[in-house]
Amino acid sequence: MSLKSSVVVTGGVDAGKSTLIGRLLVETGSLRSGCLEDIWAVSRRLGRKVEYAYLLDSFEEERQQELTLDTTQVFCKAGRKEQILFIDVPGHRELMSNMLSGASYADAAVLVVDIGSALDARALSHAWILKFLGIESIIVAVNKMDSVDYSQERFDSAKDELSCLFDLHGISPRAIIPIAARCADNLVKRSRSMAWYKGPVLFDLLKARLPKTTSAGFRMAVQDTYKLDGCEFAVGSILGGEVKRKEAVEIYPAGNTCTVRSLRMLDAVPRAKYPQAVGIELDGIAAVRGQIICKSPLPQTGRDLAVKLFCITAFDRQQGFTLRCATQLVTAHCTRLSSVWNVDGSRQKGNDDGLAAGDIAGALVSCSAPLVFDTLPANNALSRFVIHQREELCAFGLIERLQP
Amino acid sequence: MSQLYAYLDELEARSIFIIRESYWKYSNKLACLWSIGKDSTTMVHLMRKAFLGKVPVPVIHIDTGRKFRQIYEFRDTYAAMWGLDLIVARNEPAMQQDILRREGRFSCCNSLKTEALKQIIARKGYEALFVGIRRDEHAIRAKERYFSQRDRDFKWDYGHQAPELWGEYYRSGADSIGHVRVHPLLHWREIDIWRYIRRELLPVVPLYFAKGDSRYRSIGCECCCMPVRSKARSLNSIIRELESTSIAERSGRAQDKEKEYMMQKLRSLGYM
Structure with a gap:
């Protein structure tokens, strides 16, 4: 059984995210025996209708409050030998860091919107976050169609509204699908209640395999140096490309060239490639944590960077911070902010204001030491970074270019 | 493969x-x-x-x-x-x-x-x-x-x-x-673990393999573990079994x- 893709299901509070995943598990026969019976019993005891969301919301508090508090992951059958990983995340603004923790593992997303509630900036803000995390493949599921009598008119107008909104912000969903998660309409099987809908059903789109992109050149961020039988090995996971024994490599940011004397996993190996974790013994040089061992095409290096930031918590831009990119760690400060938006889309803030949770900003960042980075392909391990202030992870971002 | x-x-x-x-x-x-x-x-x-x-x-x-x-x-x-x-x-x-x-x-x-x-x-x-x-x-x-x-x-x-x-x-x-x-x-x-054990030729406690018509899927204290019905006597048959089973892994663990x-x-x- 192999894994086809990892799909985060996102959207506002009560849009029906957990219910959607729960119902998909039931429809695809992915549940283990006893699971459904347990859920029936719990639902009965709490005096509610069958609540498929309980399949995901396992905490006692979550079931009582009918609210997802933290992210969870479940596997769903997709054909005889394949599975899709679903990531459920909370919709509440206050639970954004839990949402990000889950969504960062996804390579595709389903954005759930409730046909009954106003299609405001909330849908847009979730799409924004997905785009920021590097998730290109977004499917919009317009949920609770049963609550509007499966009206084609209502769906068409919602679809137009959403398309306009996304278009304006350069987000292009793969599809917009009318569903009723609770009743399983258009999830796996075509809905009889919406015969007017001719597009694909949700699960068919999710089953398509998405290509993975990694760096073209060899990259390894050194995590540590281990001594073994009198030899020193720089260890790390390969972020892209491959490396062979006796080959010349560069140590960045210094830019020294040297030769690979040996490669080791449990035993000596002649070569290693992405995504393997390996130990590299270099000729004459000991590489240390924070250095990047690489081959052509080489990465860029620099202290002054133009970046895009997403704030997980409020943070004080006047204060310095720690920036981490792969295993590199530098102190840095923000020299300029431009176009600060809050993710709820409501306002463009003044550039001198502090940054609050959910703010997105363009920024110039000046680092205390040169940082090694790649900008292509977008969102590889060397193009994204996080910012810590007083040990708390308070923002993450993407490096756009070197600032001359 | x-x-x-x-x-x-x-x-x-x-x-x-x-x-x-x-x-x-x-x-x-x-x-x-x-x-x-x-x-x-x-x-x-x-x-x-x-x-x-x-x-x-x-x-x-x-x-x-x-x-x-x-x-x-x-x-x-x-x-x-x-x-x-x-x-x-x-x-x-x-x-x-x-x-x-x-x-x-x-x-x-x-x-x-x-x-x-x-x-x-x-x-x-x-x-x-x-x-x-x-x-x-x-x-x-x-x-x-x-x-x-x-x-x-x-x-x-x-x-x-x-x-x-x-x-x-x-x-x-x-x-x-x-x-x-x-x-x-x-x-x-669970199935990833077994495939990895097969690939890496790792040893496991023999209780995981079927004796007669049952085996343990999860092991711990003898008093609180129940075997599951299974005829899987080898790594390959355990993996085949997991590809089709709908029984939960820890179904034999009393504390759950x-x-x-x-x-x-x-x-x-x-x-x-």
């Missing part, structure tokens, strides 16, 4: 990255919990790979005195073969009393496992522990993070978990009271079944 290899490589690399990050950060304040089951044995193997053959982290077996004979035999054989620094932790005073019969399973698990762990952590001053749990084992474990903070009393504050991004970034500072649970296997499925939310309560008190 090559696709399966690449997939297992990816699982392996993500685990090794987390193992190495933890060692870099905690070095001699770090230990690994080894229950001798298939998962934590896989984790020990991943440590051997991460550290290029020689494991510098002590390996703790929480011994309740009620484990299967085969578990003890396996432990002693491979601890010696792999040159592990094995520490056996037992809550001796509690083991003298018949807690299981007198107070039930919840108390028994809590005192023989959680308390024994608390004692060894206090004695050795560990700040971080590798624990081989997986998300797909149990709905409560699915809510975990790779790096999970426990306070001095071992409580899991699951309402306020720190963010983690891409499996690469996590909260960097420990609270200096309590310890950090590190879960390098969190993203593995006892009561709704029992796992949540055990875990919030510091259970593994």
Whole structure:
């Protein structure tokens, strides 16, 4: 059984995210025996209708409050030998860091919107976050169609509204699908209640395999140096490309060239490639944590960077911070902010204001030491970074270019 | 087949990255919990790979005195073969009393496992522990993070978990009271573990293979484990069985079944 893709299901509070995943598990026969019976019993005891969301919301508090508090992951059958990983995340603004923790593992997303509630900036803000995390493949599921009598008119107008909104912000969903998660309409099987809908059903789109992109050149961020039988090995996971024994490599940011004397996993190996974790013994040089061992095409290096930031918590831009990119760690400060938006889309803030949770900003960042980075392909391990202030992870971002 | 290899490589690399990050950060304040089951044995193997053959982290077996004979035999054989620094932790005073019969399973698990762990952590001053749990084992474990903070009393504050991004970034500072649970296997499925055991030619306790028409899918204390019906006598047949089964992995584990939310309560008190 192999894994086809990892799909985060996102959207506002009560849009029906957990219910959607729960119902998909039931429809695809992915549940283990006893699971459904347990859920029936719990639902009965709490005096509610069958609540498929309980399949995901396992905490006692979550079931009582009918609210997802933290992210969870479940596997769903997709054909005889394949599975899709679903990531459920909370919709509440206050639970954004839990949402990000889950969504960062996804390579595709389903954005759930409730046909009954106003299609405001909330849908847009979730799409924004997905785009920021590097998730290109977004499917919009317009949920609770049963609550509007499966009206084609209502769906068409919602679809137009959403398309306009996304278009304006350069987000292009793969599809917009009318569903009723609770009743399983258009999830796996075509809905009889919406015969007017001719597009694909949700699960068919999710089953398509998405290509993975990694760096073209060899990259390894050194995590540590281990001594073994009198030899020193720089260890790390390969972020892209491959490396062979006796080959010349560069140590960045210094830019020294040297030769690979040996490669080791449990035993000596002649070569290693992405995504393997390996130990590299270099000729004459000991590489240390924070250095990047690489081959052509080489990465860029620099202290002054133009970046895009997403704030997980409020943070004080006047204060310095720690920036981490792969295993590199530098102190840095923000020299300029431009176009600060809050993710709820409501306002463009003044550039001198502090940054609050959910703010997105363009920024110039000046680092205390040169940082090694790649900008292509977008969102590889060397193009994204996080910012810590007083040990708390308070923002993450993407490096756009070197600032001359 | 090559696709399966690449997939297992990816699982392996993500685990090794987390193992190495933890060692870099905690070095001699770090230990690994080894229950001798298939998962934590896989984790020990991943440590051997991460550290290029020689494991510098002590390996703790929480011994309740009620484990299967085969578990003890396996432990002693491979601890010696792999040159592990094995520490056996037992809550001796509690083991003298018949807690299981007198107070039930919840108390028994809590005192023989959680308390024994608390004692060894206090004695050795560990700040971080590798624990081989997986998300797909149990709905409560699915809510975990790779790096999970426990306070001095071992409580899991699951309402306020720190963010983690891409499996690469996590909260960097420990609270200096309590310890950090590190879960390098969190993203593995049961079937991934078995495929990896097959690929890497890893040994496992023989109880996992069928004798007659039953086998154990999950092992622990002899008194609280039930076998499942199965004719799987080899790795290949176990993998084939898992491709089609709908029986939950821990269905034979009594402590999961006892009561709704029992796992949540055990875990919030510091259970593994």
